[in-house]
Amino acid sequence: xxxxxxxxxxxxxxxxxxxxxxxxxxxxxxxxxxxxxxxxxxxxxxxxxxxxxxxxxxxxxxxxxxxxxxxxxxxxxxxxxxxxxxxxxxxxxxxxxxxxxxxxxxxxxxxxxxxxxxxxxxxxxxxxxxxxxxxxxxxxxxxxxxxxxxxxxxxxxxxxxxxxxxxxxxxxxxxxxxxxxxxxxxxxxxxxxxxxxxxxxxxxxxxxxxxxxxxxxxxxxxxxxxxxxxxxxxxxxxxxxxxxxxxxxxxxxxxxxxxxxxxxxxxxxxxxxxxxxxxxxxxxxxxxxxxxxxxxxxxxxxxxxxxxxxxxxxxxxxxxxxxxxxxxxxxxxxxxxxxxxxxxxxxxxxxxxxxxxxxxxxxxxxxxxxxxxxxxxxxxxxxxxxxxxxxxxxxx
Amino acid sequence: xxxxxxxxxxxxxxxxxxxxxxxxxxxxxxxxxxxxxxxxxxxxxxxxxxxxxxxxxxxxxxxxxxxxxxxxxxxxxxxxxxxxxxxxxxxxxxxxxxxxxxxxxxxxxxxxxxxxxxxxxxxxxxxxxxxxxxxxxxxxxxxxxxxxxxxxxxxxxxxxxxxxxxxxxxxxxxxxxxxxxxxxxxxxxxxxxxxxxxxxxxxxxxxxxxxxxxxxxxxxxxxxxxxxxxxxxxxxxxxxxxxxxxxxxxxxxxxxxxxxxxxxxxxxxxxxxxxxxxxxxxxxxxxxxxxxxxxxxxxxxxxxxxxxxxxxxxxxxxxxxxxxxxxxxxxxxxxxxxxxxxxxxxxxxxxxxxxxxxxxxxxxxxxxxxxxxxxxxxxxxxxxxxxxxxxxxxxx
Numbered sequence: 001x002x003x004x005x006x007x008x009x010x011x012x013x014x015x016x017x018x019x020x021x022x023x024x025x026x027x028x029x030x031x032x033x034x035x036x037x038x039x040x041x042x043x044x045x046x047x048x049x050x051x052x053x054x055x056x057x058x059x060x061x062x063x064x065x066x067x068x069x070x071x072x073x074x075x076x077x078x079x080x081x082x083x084x085x086x087x088x089x090x091x092x093x094x095x096x097x098x099x100x101x102x103x104x105x106x107x108x109x110x111x112x113x114x115x116x117x118x119x120x121x122x123x124x125x126x127x128x129x130x131x132x133x134x135x136x137x138x139x140x141x142x143x144x145x146x147x148x149x150x151x152x153x154x155x156x157x158x159x160x161x162x163x164x165x166x167x168x169x170x171x172x173x174x175x176x177x178x179x180x181x182x183x184x185x186x187x188x189x190x191x192x193x194x195x196x197x198x199x200x201x202x203x204x205x206x207x208x209x210x211x212x213x214x215x216x217x218x219x220x221x222x223x224x225x226x227x228x229x230x231x232x233x234x235x236x237x238x239x240x241x242x243x244x245x246x247x248x249x250x251x252x253x254x255x256x257x258x259x260x261x262x263x264x265x266x267x268x269x270x271x272x273x274x275x276x277x278x279x280x281x282x283x284x285x286x287x288x289x290x291x292x293x294x295x296x297x298x299x300x301x302x303x304x305x306x307x308x309x310x311x312x313x314x315x316x317x318x319x320x321x322x323x324x325x326x327x328x329x330x331x332x333x334x335x336x337x338x339x340x341x342x343x344x345x346x347x348x349x350x351x352x353x354x355x356x357x358x359x360x361x362x363x364x365x366x367x368x369x370x371x372x373x374x375x376x377x378x379x380x381x382x383x384x385x386x387x388x389x390x391x392x393x394x395x396x
Numbered sequence: 397x398x399x400x401x402x403x404x405x406x407x408x409x410x411x412x413x414x415x416x417x418x419x420x421x422x423x424x425x426x427x428x429x430x431x432x433x434x435x436x437x438x439x440x441x442x443x444x445x446x447x448x449x450x451x452x453x454x455x456x457x458x459x460x461x462x463x464x465x466x467x468x469x470x471x472x473x474x475x476x477x478x479x480x481x482x483x484x485x486x487x488x489x490x491x492x493x494x495x496x497x498x499x500x501x502x503x504x505x506x507x508x509x510x511x512x513x514x515x516x517x518x519x520x521x522x523x524x525x526x527x528x529x530x531x532x533x534x535x536x537x538x539x540x541x542x543x544x545x546x547x548x549x550x551x552x553x554x555x556x557x558x559x560x561x562x563x564x565x566x567x568x569x570x571x572x573x574x575x576x577x578x579x580x581x582x583x584x585x586x587x588x589x590x591x592x593x594x595x596x597x598x599x600x601x602x603x604x605x606x607x608x609x610x611x612x613x614x615x616x617x618x619x620x621x622x623x624x625x626x627x628x629x630x631x632x633x634x635x636x637x638x639x640x641x642x643x644x645x646x647x648x649x650x651x652x653x654x655x656x657x658x659x660x661x662x663x664x665x666x667x668x669x670x671x672x673x674x675x676x677x678x679x680x681x682x683x684x685x686x687x688x689x690x691x692x693x694x695x696x697x698x699x700x701x702x703x704x705x706x707x708x709x710x711x712x713x714x715x716x717x718x719x720x721x722x723x724x725x726x727x728x729x730x731x732x733x734x735x736x737x738x739x740x741x742x743x744x745x746x747x748x749x750x751x752x753x754x755x756x757x758x759x760x761x762x763x764x765x766x767x768x769x770x771x772x773x774x775x776x777x778x779x780x781x782x783x784x785x786x787x788x789x790x791x792x
């Protein structure tokens with residue numbers, strides 16, 4: 001186990017019927033609020049009205065930043081920075097999924113940065129002070145509600161990059177499972193894939209002696225695997241939604257990852273798919289993950305014991321290490337497919353491989369995949385994984 | 397899953413060779429430090445000298461509170477309050493195990509309380525503002541380093557009670573596994589029993605739909621079961637010590653318990669054993685726990701499925717629920733015994749049952765065992781569990 005620092009002072013308010021705590025939560029930061037949200041869903045399902053009524057009746061002044069898209073764009077960030085400066089706002093209230101919170105984070109840092117906010121995405125060392133953020137999460141997926149990371153896209157440059165800063169941690173996150181009842185099946189499935197991928201990226205790692213972290217990661221994987229099918233079939237199943245929501249937060253608040261060295265693999269590759277084709281992040285991850293797992297097993301036999309551990313502890317498979325390791329890849333693939341996820345790139349509209357080389361090179365560079373990945377990957381290796389994603393997966 | 401709030405802003409500095417961070421960590425709180433510690437062990441093993449040298453060479457003024465005992469006594473708390481007031485100290489640096497940190501917490505609250513500090517133990521609602529606490533932990537057991545709870549004993553009243561306060565959360569906790577290398581086998585075993593008991597108290601609970609929390613609790617149990625024997629046999633095994641230390645912190649920082657209703661059982665009963673006989677807390681828990689488990693199974697058949705789940709997921713037992721539930725009780729008992737823990741009360745010096753009725757009544761009252769325990773217990777039920785602890789356990 002490596003040394004680590006864990007400092008996560010986000011105040012989590014988990015559960016239903018606690019929106020009335022919002023005014024008291026915002027009050028210490030000020031009365032002038034940037035209300036950041038995405039499309040129309042929070043209006044359609046009534047959350048927008050509730051929040052606005054509550055804030056206005058408690059004397060808050062609201063300025064709105066709307067239209068924050070999935071794979072949130074740097075233009076939304078720039079607009080948010082401008083609004084906060086123009087209207088001298090005190091605090092950001094982000095209402096939505098991970099995209100809205102991620103945009104809020106870079107807005108928060110951008111207000112105190114003398115330059116274009118994209119600089120903060122390209123170089124997190126430039127991130128300093130930030131406007132306080134409170135969020136009301138409506139989607140279980142990214143874990144951004146309890147960490148200091150954000151991912152922003154720049155369509156002009158075909159770039160989707162992660163940044164971070166200690167000041168970006170949300171002050172308070174409202175996690176109400178009922179706010180995720182209206183998430184459609186496809187997004188629920190993509191969210192589950194995203195959570196699982198966060199856990200895989202941390203779990204498949206070479207640092208020895210991290211059993212506490214491994215056991216917790218396995219426990220969170222099992223909770224997602226148990227509850228995601230229910231959440232998809234019965235969208236208003238509170239227990240299923242609650243477990244997935246809390247698993248999504250814990251998957252990326254540091255606990256499964258603390259004390260490990262080494263970087264991620266599928267996320268950097270997927271960021272290129274999203275950057276070039278703007279596909280849903282969780283779907284991209286679901287498609288890539290089993291191909292990457294098979295790649296690891298086929299190219300680096302030292303990974304077999306860890307995949308066998310995953311097979312035993314998460315999928316309850318028994319037998320020879322190598323055999324159950326491959327069976328676990330199939331189990332992972334089949335589970336994701338059972339959630340209704342389109343498991344090939346053509347199904348999400350990526351029909352030619354003309355950009356595979358470009359995307360692979362970018363992934364290797366941005367993700368430092370030759371140095372820090374679980375199994376080191378060169379451009380051609382990434383291209384092999386992406387190319388395998390064009391066909392139905394039959395060989396595990 | 398019930399609603400919960402999780403707000404744990406303790407800054408964890410986990411790992412070796414990071415004591416040099418101490419001056420920078422204390423600095424924001426002030427230069428006048430109450431150095432609180434227990435007996436001679438931190439002097440014997442050199443930690444005391446390192447801390448004092450580091451603080452003095454960085455211009456800190458130190459006042460010492462020494463002699464804080466296991467089952468920390470209210471007199472130590474009173475003395476600490478007096479020292480902080482007399483010397484106008486800014487911050488408490490607690491160096492030691494859970495007892496030292498618990499004493500520091502009530503001292504911290506006592507400084508701002510206009511009355512006897514015991515009031516704050518009897519009634520946590522009187523706990524308000526507190527002096528900031530930084531700690532260097534030397535024992536993996538209580539989890540106090542990342543929560544807002546403290547347990548203090550009052551020998552004059554034969555009382556050992558828990559209290560809590562949001563302000564009592566340590567600001568920074570240094571968790572260096574090498575500081576636990578010198579913990580003797582008996583204390584290492586007692587610590588492991590304490591950690592497991594914290595997990596059992598939360599896991600054996602009636603709130604439905606808390607799979608995330610259950611899975612994490614099981615994962616932490618497995619880590620303790622895996623690593624405690626190694627830590628006892630090879631005291632300087634870094635990986636074993638690191639896993640136990642981190643498991644001890646996570647076992648009681650809220651994560652395994654959030655979202656559940658209901659109270660604890662073995663802790664309130666053990667607190668009476670410690671209050672009357674001053675035995676080692678973890679040993680008392682180890683003795684009581686398997687008897688309590690057997691009591692639950694024998695008196696409330698609705699507990700069988702949860703014990704069977706525990707049997708399957710933690711002990712990898714397979715078969716009929718009721719059979720493996722009882723086998724898991726035996727596995728728990730035998731594991732604790734294998735750590736070298738004396739598993740009967742006479743072995744820890746409690747040879748007569750003359751106080752069993754008194755202790756049982758106190759446990760029921762202080763622990764609210766008739767209302768909130770996993771299996772509700774009246775005075776006679778607690779007495780049955782304690783009386784069973786006088787004999788070697790043979791019936792599981």
